[in-house]
Amino acid sequence: MTIPSFKKDMFVMLIFSAVILTMPMWLKPLGAGYPDLLQKFAIFGIFAVGYNILFGLTGYLSFGHAAFLGVGSYTAVWSFKLLTMNVLPAILFSVVLAGIVAAIIGFISLRRSGIYFSILTLAFAQMFYNMAYSVLTPVTNGETGLQLARTDPRIIDNLLSEAGAGLPSPTLFGIHMSGYSGFYFCAVILIIAFFISQRIFHSPFGMKLQAIKSNQTRMKYTGYNTRPYLLSAFVISGMYAGLAGALMAVTDPLAGAERMQWTASGEVVLMTILGGVGTLIGPLLGVTIIKYFENIFSALNEQALLAAYSFMPDWLAKMMVTITSPFVGEGWHLTLGALFVIIVVFLPGGVMEGLGKIKNLFRKRPPDPLAKTLVEGQRQEEKG
Amino acid sequence: MSHIILEIDNVQKSFGGLKALHNLNLQVEEGKVHAIIGPNGAGKSTMLNVCIGRLAPDSGVVTFNGENVLGKQPHEINQAGISRVFQTPEIFPDLSLIQNVMIPAFARREGSFRFNMFSNLCSEKEVMDEASHILHDIGLNEQESDHAGSLSRGDKRRLELAMCLIQHPKLLLLDEPTAGMARHDTNRTIELLKKIKETGMTKVIIEHDMHVVFSVADHISVLAQGTIIASGTPDEIRGNPKVQEAYLGGAHL
Ligand SMILES: Nc1ncnc2c1ncn2[C@@H]1O[C@H](COP(=O)(O)OP(=O)(O)OP(=O)(O)O)[C@@H](O)[C@H]1O
Ligand SMILES: [Mg+2]
Numbered sequence: 214m215t216i217p218s219f220k221k222d223m224f225v226m227l228i229f230s231a232v233i234l235t236m237p238m239w240l241k242p243l244g245a246g247y248p249d250l251l252q253k254f255a256i257f258g259i260f261a262v263g264y265n266i267l268f269g270l271t272g273y274l275s276f277g278h279a280a281f282l283g284v285g286s287y288t289a290v291w292s293f294k295l296l297t298m299n300v301l302p303a304i305l306f307s308v309v310l311a312g313i314v315a316a317i318i319g320f321i322s323l324r325r326s327g328i329y330f331s332i333l334t335l336a337f338a339q340m341f342y343n344m345a346y347s348v349l350t351p352v353t354n355g356e357t358g359l360q361l362a363r364t365d366p367r368i369i370d371n372l373l374s375e376a377g378a379g380l381p382s383p384t385l386f387g388i389h390m391s392g393y394s395g396f397y398f399c400a401v402i403l404i405i406a407f408f409i410s411q412r413i414f415h416s417p418f419g420m421k422l423q424a425i426k427s428n429q430t431r432m433k434y435t436g437y438n439t440r441p442y443l444l445s446a447f448v449i450s451g452m453y454a455g456l457a458g459a460l461m462a463v464t465d466p467l468a469g470a471e472r473m474q475w476t477a478s479g480e481v482v483l484m485t486i487l488g489g490v491g492t493l494i495g496p497l498l499g500v501t502i503i504k505y506f507e508n509i510f511s512a513l514n515e516q517a518l519l520a521a522y523s524f525m526p527d528w529l530a531k532m533m534v535t536i537t538s539p540f541v542g543e544g545w546h547l548t549l550g551a552l553f554v555i556i557v558v559f560l561p562g563g564v565m566e567g568l569g570k571i572k573n574l575f576r577k578r579p580p581d582p583l584a585k586t587l588v589e590g591q592r593q594e595e596k597g
Numbered sequence: 598m599s600h601i602i603l604e605i606d607n608v609q610k611s612f613g614g615l616k617a618l619h620n621l622n623l624q625v626e627e628g629k630v631h632a633i634i635g636p637n638g639a640g641k642s643t644m645l646n647v648c649i650g651r652l653a654p655d656s657g658v659v660t661f662n663g664e665n666v667l668g669k670q671p672h673e674i675n676q677a678g679i680s681r682v683f684q685t686p687e688i689f690p691d692l693s694l695i696q697n698v699m700i701p702a703f704a705r706r707e708g709s710f711r712f713n714m715f716s717n718l719c720s721e722k723e724v725m726d727e728a729s730h731i732l733h734d735i736g737l738n739e740q741e742s743d744h745a746g747s748l749s750r751g752d753k754r755r756l757e758l759a760m761c762l763i764q765h766p767k768l769l770l771l772d773e774p775t776a777g778m779a780r781h782d783t784n785r786t787i788e789l790l791k792k793i794k795e796t797g798m799t800k801v802i803i804e805h806d807m808h809v810v811f812s813v814a815d816h817i818s819v820l821a822q823g824t825i826i827a828s829g830t831p832d833e834i835r836g837n838p839k840v841q842e843a844y845l846g847g848a849h850l
Contacts (some may be wrong), residue, residue: 216696216718417703417721418714420692424700427689434649434687435760436675436704445712 222411229494230404237393245505248392253504255399256460257484259406261496263453264481266410267446269491270419272426276331276478277318277338281311281451283345283473285458287352290359290468297369298381300390300398304459311455312448319447323440326429338478345470358469383463395464402460406453407497413449414493422446423491454481483549487556489565498564503549510548513541602627602768602799603648608657610643610823617643618654619823625768630790630800632810635820641803642684644820645770649681650674661768672709678767682774684803686753690746694737694756697745698728701760731759735789751778755786762793769793771802775809787812811835 217225232239236254240246260282268274285307292303322333345353353359361380370381383390390398413419425432425439432439462468471477484503489495515538522530540548560566603625610618617640625631633641646652648659650671659666666674680701689697702724707713732738735755740748745756754774761769774790775783783806790813793800804810810817811831818828819840827840834840 218719219717412717413714415718416714416716417699417707417718418712418716420696420718421700421703424689424692424696427691428687431687431689432700433671434651434675434681435701436672436709436764438670438672438709441710441712445714449714 217415222415226404226408226411229407233400233404234397236400237396243505245508248396250504250508251393251396252399252460252464254501255396255403256457256464257481257500257504258403258497259399259460260454260457260481261484261488261500262403262406262410263450263457265450265485265490265493265496266413266422266453267450268482268485269496270414270422270426271443271446273323273326273443273447274331274482275322275334275447275450276475276482277322277334277336278450278454278481279473279475279477280318280338280341281315281454282458282461282477283341283468283470284311284314285455286462286468286472287359287458288455289459289462290361290466291352293361293367293383293462293466294359294365295368297367298383299369300383300385300463303383303463304402304456307455307459307462308452309455311458312452315448315451315455316444319444319451323443323447335475335478338473339475342470342473342475345473353468353470356470358467360467383466390463399460399464402456406456407493411493418442418445426491483553487553487563489563492563492565495563495565502564506548506552507545510541511543511545514538517541600627601625602662603801604658604660605644605648606658606660608644608647608659609655610640610647610652611655616823618647621657621820621824623818623825623828625799625801626816627799628797629815630794630802630813632814632817633801633803633820634805634807634810634817639820640823641820642772643823645681645772645801645803648674648770649679675704675764675766676709679770680761680764680766680768681770682754682757682761682772684772684776686750686757688745688753688757688760690744692745693742694732694745694748695725695728695741697756698731698759698763699724701764702727705764727763731763734792735759736785751782754778755782755789758786758789765798767799769798769800771800771804773803773805775804775806783809 233255236251237246237248240251245251260278264275264278288307288310289300289303292306296302318334318337322330322337325333346355363380367381385394385398388394388398421432421437421442425437425442429439458468458472461472480503484499485496486499487502488497488499515534518534518537518541519530522533525533538544540551556563562569601624603623605621605623608618608621609616619640621640621644623644633644635641643652647654648661648666650666650669650673653667661674661677661679664677666677666679669677689700692700699721703711706724729738729741732741735758737748737752737756737759745753748756754777758771758774775786778786787809790800790802790809794813802810802813814831816829817831817834818825819834819837820826827834827837829837
């Protein structure tokens with residue numbers, strides 16, 4: 214494990230930015246080049262990159278990060294309703310509020326570690342989820358979800374110009390945040406988010422977080438107060454989640470409580486582990502894989518399956534449909550579960566571990582003595 | 598009489614019915630190497646646990662540099678100047694060797710918390726040089742980018758020793774630093790300990806290996822059943838019949 218130089222980091226950033234910004238092009242042949250899905254890649258990418266700062270660096274497994282996602286979304290929609298349709302204030306408020314909520318939840322949950330920490334975060338998130346349907350309905354608008362209305366005050370916007378006839382949509386100084394412009398906006402933020410995460414990974418602060426994961430006892434007897442380190446990581450990752458939640462509202466200005474359900478918290482854990490926890494790029498791979506296959510599998514139905522098997526004899530096609538149909542459409546989660554089990558059992562380091570193994574296959578192995586004598590023997594034969 | 602840096606005053610500690618420490622008194626002089634010997638289960642490690650805030654004693658006082666350390670957090674005690682090598686190596690197995698020694702170097706420079714998420718590890722030249730240097734001293738510089746978890750037990754101990762030394766503690770506590778080491782490694786550690794001795798760092802060393810004890814100690818205390826039964830210079834201890842009986846079983850030193 215060597216510490217990469219600043220130059221190398223900048224080179225990685227350059228490549229990374231190029232790959233992200235050209236996504237619409239290279240994802241087109243794969244059938245994923247349309248804005249809705251691209252936005253999802255970028256937004257969940259930010260969520261997972263931030264989650265990885267907590268889980269990947271410190272090893273603290275939070276099961277409640279969806280709460281911050283929800284806080285971010287609601288805050289952004291409120292900013293649209295009350296102040297302006299400009300996305301920048303919305304994002305700013307979301308990140309700050311998510312950070313404050315994370316500081317409170319983190320302060321309490323971090324009194325414990327291991328499974329108890331996970332359970333505490335889960336409990337907090339479920340509390341938020343339930344409150345969204347009960348005491349907090351004035352803020353969340355309950356089951357209907359929080360939506361924009363033509364009659365919203367929008368103080369700043371209305372000061373500057375007359376309210377239009379239709380329902381307004383979020384803008385960045387006049388650019389509407391739907392379709393491709395929405396994607397590019399999210400992509401730029403993802404690049405910034407990734408850059409910050411890279412800085413953290415390669416800073417003394419990040420190294421200390423990794424040391425906490427490796428041996429917290431040693432950290433304490435080495436003179437570190439580990440609690441503020443953990444709390445900082447928790448708050449930062451909560452802010453990332455708030456940012457992702459805000460962007461969800463930016464690209465589609467409504468917020469619902471289902472965003473805070475425990476399945477949403479579980480999903481980010483899944484994506485991070487699938488890609489490779491603790492690696493910089495792994496969580497993004499996890500996001501891309503899960504969101505891509507979700508898109509394909511959940512759109513399939515029996516008709517589509519029958520069409521796909523049409524080259525088979527009738528009875529075989531029918532049988533195959535019966536076998537595979539539970540795995541598609543609504544049953545996509547079954548596929549996801551199976552995929553997850555396979556990864557965790559065979560590649561606990563996720564896709565990144567798999568890639569590393571493939572890389573090692575191609576790299577020149579250290580010459581093992583037997584192989585060396587064989588090769589030399591062969592050479593001598595050739596000479597002779 | 599020179600300055601007493603560590604004073605353990607009448608400390609008691611029981612685990613259930615077992616009296617692990619019983620009326621324990623110990624004074625460690627500044628700049629000296631103070632060896633603690635005693636049979637298994639005598640309470641030696643427990644004594645160190647009390648000093649570094651890992652265990653709270655039932656009663657008694659522990660003073661370091663004139664300040665009571667009881668009730669302080671482990672990180673505060675370390676920042677005050679006490680570092681410890683544990684009986685079972687406590688290192689960062691998932692980090693590289695160089696990172697293992699950089700962490701304590703940062704602790705000394707930055708204190709118990711510093712939120713420097715935007716500074717770059719690569720630009721911390723001084724810390725890196727210092728870390729490489731100390732790895733060189735313990736002969737592990739060639740593996741500096743290996744994971745510490747892959748080291749042999751003996752190397753882990755030496756790494757942990759380096760992690761403590763890089764902090765330049767006022768008081769270094771060593772819990773059997775050569776246990777589980779091959780003869781060759783033990784000799785290397787003795788050399789290293791002698792070298793540190795010249796820097797005037799105060800050390801408390803728990804050791805079963807008499808060869809190590811007599812080659813480095815200025816002062817020896819014998820701990821048996823939770824209390825000090827004898828204390829003196831190596832020569833005094835060597836000739837003390839009480840010690841020979843209680844601990845050494847009459848064997849000649
Ligand atoms: N945390 C603990 N809980 C219960 N009993 C303990 C605990 N720590 C130590 N003991 C007991 O206290 C006694 C003294 O243990 P200690 O580890 O201090 O001995 P030691 O002198 O270091 O022995 P060794 O030479 O084997 O390391 C032992 O009987 C041990 O079983
Ligand atoms: Mg012991």
